[in-house]
Amino acid sequence: MRLCTLSRAVTFASLLMAGTASADQAGQISAEHAWIRVLPAGLPAGGYVVLRNKGDQAVALTSASSSHYAAAMLHQSSTEGGMGRMRMVDRLDIPAHGETALAPGGYHLMLMQASTPVQAGETIPVSLTFADGSQLKVPFLARPANAVDAGNTTTGAMDSMPMEHPSHDH
């Protein structure tokens, strides 16, 4: 009885701290090149992002959600015998001081049943939840069905420009 009450109190306290404490898993992760491939006719949309872990501990992504979609699942695409397949993924590790990419043909978020039709150019907030329950809210750029990456309009792409194009303007 006593133990039960205690563990409930602890759970409640950890819920309160989620998202605020910098020591949580979400605080170790930064997200770049976040985009959604919007498909016509209400088909599920793929969500892609590069997750970077600046911490000393591996972090696991365990789920995602968005108020714009009824459901968001973690999937992995693969090709077996020429057939495209998708399987559910329980957790996706982001190694310490490393990164994990969700990209077309591999890991992705499967975003289903948009509450209102999502248009290319819109920014859709998606909450990523990690193994400790902490969450990271990431703005995903909606891109058209023929897009293959986040395009050149994300801040992540802009950030890398100076390295590729040093100090001449064009």
Ligand SMILES: [Cu+2]
């Ligand atoms: Cu999928």
